[in-house]
Amino acid sequence: MKTTLRIRRGSAGETPRFEEFDVAFEPGQSVLDGLRMVRRLIDPTLAYRYSCINANACKECMMLIDGTVDYACTVRLKQGVMTLAPLPKKALIRDLVTEIAPPDERL
Amino acid sequence: MNSVENSSPTHLETDVLVIGAGGAGMYAALEAARAGVSVILADRSLIGRGGATVMAQMTVAAALGEQTPNHWEYHLADTLAAGRGLCDERLAALLCEDGPQRLREMDEWKVGWAREDGHIKQAQAPGHDRPRCAYVDFLSTGPAVSKTLRTRLKSASGVRLIGDLAIVDIVVQDGEACGAVALHLPTGRAVTLAAKAVIIATGGLTGLYRRNSASANMAGDGYALALRAGAELIDMEFVQFFPIGHLAPRLIGMDPIMWDPFRYKLGGRLLNSERQEFETTYASEDSRSDGRYVLTRDLATYAITKEVEAGRGSPAGGAYLSFRHVPEAEIRRAFGPVVDRLLANGIDLARQDVEVAPIAHYTMGGVRVDETLQTRIPGLYAGGEVVGGANGANRLSGNAITEALVFGARAGFNAAERAKARNLCWSAEAARPVLGLLRSATKRDAPNPSAAIAGLQTVMADKVGPFRTEAKLRSALSSILQLSQEIGNVPLSTGAAFDTTMVDWLDLRSMLLVARSVAEAALTRSESRGAHQREDQPRLSEDWCVNQIISLSQGGISLRRIAPANGRPVA
Ligand SMILES: Cc1cc2nc3c(=O)[nH]c(=O)nc-3n(C[C@H](O)[C@H](O)[C@H](O)COP(=O)(O)OP(=O)(O)OC[C@H]3O[C@@H](n4cnc5c(N)ncnc54)[C@H](O)[C@@H]3O)c2cc1C
Ligand code: FES
Secondary structure (H helix, E strand, O other): OEEEEEEEEOEOOOOOEEEEEEEEOOOOOEHHHHHHHHHHHOOOOOOOOOOOOOOOOOOOOEEEEOOEEEEOOOOEOOOEEEEEEOOOOOOEEEOOEEOOOOHHHOO | OOHHHHOOOEEEEEEEEEEOOOHHHHHHHHHHHHOOOOEEEEOOOOOOOOOOHHHOOOOEEOOOOOOOOOOHHHHHHHHHHHOOOOOOHHHHHHHHHHHHHHHHHHHHOOOOOOEEOOEEOOEOOOOOOOOOEEOOOOOOHHHHHHHHHHHHHHHOOOEEEEOOEEEEEEEEEOOEEEEEEEEEOOOOEEEEEEEEEEEEOOOOOHHHOOOEOOOOOOOOHHHHHHHHHOOOEEOOOOEEEEEEEEEEOOOOOOOOOOHHHHHHHHOOEEEOOOOOEOHHHHHHHOOOOOOOOOOOHHHHHHHHHHHHHOOOOOOOOOEEEEOOOOOHHHHHHHHHHHHHHHHHOOOOOOOOOEEEEEEEEEEOOEEOOOOOOEOOOOOEEEOHHHEOOOOOOOOOOOHHHHHHHHHHHHHHHHHHHHHHOOOOOOOHHHHHHHHHHHHOOEOOOOOOHHHHHHHHHHHHHHHOOOEEOHHHHHHHHHHHHHHHHHHOOOOEOOOOOOOHHHHHHHHHHHHHHHHHHHHHHHHHOOOOEOOEEEOOOOOOOHHHOOEEEEEEEOOEEEEEEEOOOOOOEEO
8 A cells, every 4th residue: 555645844044845745655654654754765855854753652743734733653655645744833843843842952 | 054153152050960851860950949949941842841750641650558568679680680790789789779769759749650549559560579660540651650740840959950951971071970961952053051060861662673662852962971971881791681672563652662551450361363372381492491481571572573484464563462352341441541542543352462572661771870870970970761681681670760869859959069069160061072062063965864874773683683693783883883884973064043954963963872872892701691682602601791982082982891790891
């Protein structure tokens, strides 16, 4: 099976652009699995946050998935196009990464 | 040009710098602050989220003695037995003796240990001679531990928390640790941190392996930080593989080692592709069985690996684990809400098998410290899983979180005592080489570092996995050398904020060094003991009742041997 990840990219201050990446997947794989495949197989510069991969414990992988705020590690890949964008209410850092740390836990 | 080059580094000062905000790092920060010094607690991820602690779902071992009479010395005896002669007894004793105190303090801080009849409830796990393992229901131990420590930190005075700050190297001046250099991920700026004492609490190295239970931040930074700072590592050949890690179908929101309690409580069956139960065959036939439990972790790992090699593996390359013989009501009674979480993943245990395989899970080896948790570099301490020695050749379940809490607290206290007696001795000169490394980063056509990491993980899994041979280890070492040449000495960079390419490159720099340490130590140890199994040297050898110590000399790795009992050199 194949999905096309349509990802909003760019750093703070840049005009955002959308890029598309095709990834092959098995049923049950997560959007995060797809993003990791993109980094490994297509474009290592793609930025997104994640730590725990399987446990859904770190809560770092939140993003806008097809218009809804959700965890990239719990939403499953589906056939067709899936659109990914950074969290809308947080300051953008780059690509899918936003400033999500509480203010008193930053540099 | 990258952002590191664009700007001068941000400089921060503190009494104690703690690297890594897992159970060990957070406890260290709390304890140092309690002793009255200033602390910076830095993590490459967010505070309390990045490592193993928040992911652990099982138990924490300590001789509380509330449920069954217990004494820390019984716990120590079990820990030493599991370590097969290699434990540093001073560290193992510290773990067992301080454990109850830490668990009680966590209880006061409202971690929520499961209770029964008014006392903290303790389960019995393999290798423990009595019920000794506390937990938080349901499968919430790690998240509860993390949250409790993080909440305490929020109200502790003198602690500054900084996330998104990856420590790249420790700075050493006149043979003593005086701080560190870090990369601030959101801006790409270099940060220098001056400190009177530095604690490495960066967790384990299981991210070196293809199948693992690790987070993205657990590829072994701390071992490399310690080596490059001049400290020593011990027992690096001992990596624990968890035999029945979850393999398929894709399961999210659960700890991949969760099948262990299911097996204790419900007695799941391990089956090969011919649907034969194979465990007992190995338990009775294999000389490695120690006869204490049906199948130890090492032996279960062996049995599954051999079935897969013989072409009797499950479709995803492991074994089937089946609970279909257990009545549905019993499964639900034992695991209530967890059954629903499994159903949400499309797994109905009463009707369907899952696939499991050995996964890299914990690191017994690590940074060599004395009983004050200090390395041979004055001012450089370590705490948590990154410390080597307490568990010897194998670890008991439940000992790792205890180790994180106990060693973290001790390292924090001792580092604070040192800091109180000294002035800052920051040396810009000593920080120059690593700042130079960061500044030298270039955009260039080079191997995809993310793919290179995956390549290294495959080499480690295939050649330095649970079952080793001299030929495999030599082949791994030559692949590691080749990968090192491919990535070169100059960091890759995209020049953008949150530079994943640069982080991958820096990770590789450390991973390759740590991978080499594991493979070299495994190659030299020509016997099988605990988690280190050599197919070409299947017996335990009395001559090898020694620890191997690793240090860096002129860029190369050097190995020497000591006696576990007294730390003295052995020829
Ligand atoms: C899935 C899973 C389940 C487990 N279950 C149990 C269990 O039930 N019982 C038990 O006793 N043990 C268990 N273990 C083992 C135990 O959880 C760990 O050994 C223990 O939590 C380690 O704590 P720590 O503080 O040393 O490291 P961690 O909790 O791993 O924290 C290390 C931190 O350091 C940070 N870091 C790493 N490198 C850098 C750097 N260069 N700069 C800045 N920060 C850095 C990481 O981001 C991370 O936040 C489990 C492990 C895993 C992976
Ligand atoms: S990766 Fe940790 S919650 Fe999604």
